[in-house]
């Protein structure tokens with residue numbers, strides 16, 4: 001079976017309700033998940049962040065959940081993030097948060113979602129960024145619109161862009177005049193070839209081209225944060241060579257990775273003086289997020305199979 005077929009099947013499985021309700025009860029699934037998240041509670045995430053701090057690695061927390069359909073639940077998530085912000089402040093950690101707008105009720109009403117988002121950003125320290133995740137392509141316009149509205153009020157909001165989408169080059173060009181904070185990723189959803197590069201090599205090439213534009217903008221102070229959300233070591237190397245050639249300072253070269261992936265590289269970047277940040281996810285609604293992690297690297301499936309026999 002080809003890798004891209006396996007990836008598409010896994011991404012379809014990430015949306016399957018029956019699998020979500022059943023697979024999450026198996027011990028071998030839960031032990032595979034623990035590779036990517038330290039635990040389901042915020043306390044588990046905090047502990048991981050304290051450990052990362054000892055290695056000069058920063059943290060971005062994300063509470064797992066998406067496509068919330070009940071306004072009360074969206075309100076609860078907003079309260080939860082306010083609580084997280086005050087816990088971060090009490091702890092003295094260098095940590096930020098990353099939010100999916102469909103968690104804050106985007107499917108219910110963009111205005112309701114925006115009012116939650118506004119309350120959260122208002123409470124966040126001014127020298128930190130509240131990051132907005134980018135979800136599937138049908139949410140890109142709404143996410144960029146709410147990001148733009150928020151950026152008019154607060155400089156400390158950032159947005160994720162996905163290099164697999166054809167449109168992202170244009171989106172980046174429209175964002176840069178606003179002096180944004182951007183996290184560039186390859187993209188984690190199942191998108192059709194009409195709107196996204198089907199070939200991995202094309203995604204990688206587009207990523208490199210967009211990332212260079214972000215670094216040049218950072219150098220010219222036209223970008224607050226230019227963050228690269230990737231575990232692709234060859235790409236990181238090429239970008240760091242480009243940044244050095246452009247005489248961009250090490251702390252301005254920022255790489256964000258997911259908890260548990262490429263740990264040695266996270267430490268190497270921090271030791272070199274680059275900004276190394278780990279996104280730590282927690283919460284009980286981990287199934288779709290976890291299956292997207294399997295799709296990124298189907299070899300993770302073998303890790304899960306090994307856990308079947310270890311269980």
Ligand SMILES: Cc1cc2nc3c(=O)[nH]c(=O)nc-3n(C[C@H](O)[C@H](O)[C@H](O)COP(=O)(O)OP(=O)(O)OC[C@H]3O[C@@H](n4cnc5c(N)ncnc54)[C@H](O)[C@@H]3O)c2cc1C
Nearest residue numbers: 133134160185186187188229230231232256257258293296
């Ligand atoms: C901080 C952060 C935030 C993100 N936010 C978003 C978002 O808001 N929206 C969105 O669509 N996507 C998001 N992503 C996911 C992203 O789009 C990619 O799906 C994911 O990062 C895999 O792509 P890659 O750049 O690591 O490169 P790839 O070419 O996929 O991987 C490069 C190498 O990294 C390692 N690797 C990659 N993924 C895994 C894995 N799951 N398990 C083990 N090893 C792995 C492997 O060694 C692989 O060969 C985020 C990723 C990060 C790191």
